[in-house]
Amino acid sequence: MSVTIAPVRLILVMLILLLDCVIAKIALGGLTEQQLATKPMKGWRRMLLYPLWLLGRFQFFLMGFHYISVKGKKATCEEVPIFIIAPHTTFFDAIIVFVLGLESSSVVSREENGKAPLFGILVRALQPVFVSRTDPHSRQNTVREIIRRSQPGSEWPQILIFPEGTCANRTCLISFKPGAFYPGLPVQPVALHYKTKPDTVIWTWEGPNALTCLWLTFCNWNNELEVEFLPVYKPNDEEKKDAKLFARNVRDVIAKAMDIPVTDHTFEDCRLMMEASKIGLPMEAGIVEFHKIMVKLGLKLSDVQEQLPKYAEIAKSKGYISIEDFAEYLKLPISPALEEVFAMYDRDGSGNIDFREYVIGCSLVAKPASNEKTLTLAFKLFGGEKGYITKEELVQILESSFTMADNEAEELFNQVDEAKSGEITFDQFKAFADKKPEYATLFKTFQELSEAESYQEQGNLNFDKDKND
Structure with missing residues (x-):
């Protein structure tokens, strides 16, 4: 596959990526970082995101994600403002944006992702809540922004959050950060089941680097993924007062659906x-x-x-x-x-x-x-x-x-x-x-x-x- 299908896939994906960047650049033209963080794009700028969505889904198709099976029912904006997605194991998890659609494209992302070459402009087009792992005030700012965007009547799309905060190897769920749970609002847990054998998508802080994972995944003829929408989780009074308890209980729900254990280790431990x-x-x-x-x-x-x-x-x-x-x-x-x-x-x-x-x-x-x-x-x-x-x-x-x-x-x-x-x-x-x-x-x-x-x-x-x- 390294001398046949993988090179062809790489060339096509890169060509589409360049086109994506041009469209995203036009959509972001004239907007300051402050404007991007204050209110969601509307009008013709918002319309330009639809071809980005279509091209992005086609890119994943070229990467071998020919068909993504969906289990369960996705909740509407009126039902939940936040999706809790786990386990987070790879940069390929970005495919969830294309499964959920543009109406659910507000994400929480590492600050470094917005500065990455080429991909950075695509991330910024989604107007994410950026998180800095080194800024001591970032945690409080992130929580405030999540609360602001998730309030009833907000113009922002539904928020996608990977509460683990880092990639793990799918053998367990590590501690969920409580930021997504401070609003005390209903959330929908979403479990990601990668079924490709051998598993080439896992990307953690110890193991193959990103380029190796990408190339090996290109070499797979078909990469199987199942997205499972679990029942909406409505917090009780105790969970509304204790975000950490809320986070632990939602983690338990996803772990049960994945049939994997949990551990109290965190990104900080990694x-x-x-x-x-x-x-x-x-x-x-x-x-x-x-x-x-x-x-x-x-x-x-x-x-x-x-x-x-x-x-x-x-x-x-x-x-x-x-x-x-x-x-x-x-x-x-x-x-x-x-x-x-x-x-x-x-x-x-x-x-x-x-x-x-x-x-x-x-x-x-x-x-x-x-x-x-x-x-x-x-x-x-x-x-x-x-x-x-x-x-x-x-x-x-x-x-x-x-x-x-x-x-x-x-x-x-x-x-x-x-x-x-x-x-x-x-x-x-x-x-x-x-x-x-x-x-x-x-x-x-x-x-x-x-x-x-x-x-x-x-x-x-x-x-x-x-x-x-």
Whole structure:
């Protein structure tokens, strides 16, 4: 298919895309961003969206989505102002716009989508509610705009929302963001069933990139999709007052229809793991689970960060501790949640844990976007105060902080310790870093150890104060 049908499909889709962009450009001509966000397009501008809709549906036909089966009945504008669509697994989910029609084309979309080459102008033509994942005020602005557009008598079309906020792999439904549920109005859940085998459409933060997914999907002769409109969900009084409860209950309805489980993980957890990956941490290191358990304990990350210097001092002097000591240090009662945290580190079932590992975990969760301070703390805790570390100490650091295999850590040590002295000094780190740039961040931390030492001794280790979600 890569040398026959896929290239033909790609050429035709790109030609239609260029025509789409021309039509969208004309429709948006003369309108400011403020005007686009204030009121829906009308008149001849609105009429130009119909050829866009037809061309878009034809594009998906060329991509292999020859027939989209529809199950259930779509609710009218009078019945519901909002469609809740899940699971969100791929950029191909945009096809739902063409299934629902232009009267239901008001969407909530990432801000980045409106800036993408070619596709950006098509997204803007739909006049979406743009969401920024980095702007701290974006959440409140998005909620206000959803409420405004969904009010009775509004001129805006029905709103399409993927409440998961990110793409997952369809094995479960992650937490629904509550923004769509704050208005407290009836919603219609919509389940997307992709039935193509092999499944080439899934696009997540770990796995094949967008171009690979696109090309493999082009190589499928037929891509099957079923859109299932579930019964309209009308919130009760309790759900109207609690958007998160409303969101959980609607998620349960879709999960039952999909016959898949739910999980309380969110996009922010995925983001945390992506940041961990960027700084060299394995994504399976359990950081997300650690974060969830911290929530169970009722510990705020800001509180954890404030307590880190104190924890570090305890760790240096105590080392291995029992669950009673653990509860005392955290000033918490012994509970199932605390036992769960303790069990994460009690790998051998001895009833004692290395408190230093817990401190490193706290540091990673409190500031996941930077590992330099975490490693500084790790070197301090595992022997770096004397100006060098041994092979055993390095293995312990990399195993506990990065779940690096012992043999890999030992190999790294041997590469740095060219003199075979059994110790690694800063000069050796620097020399090796010049040859191996991929370890530069790790070695730079060692250089900063002396600067951080005075702060640690005063109980004021200065962790990165940049705000992170």
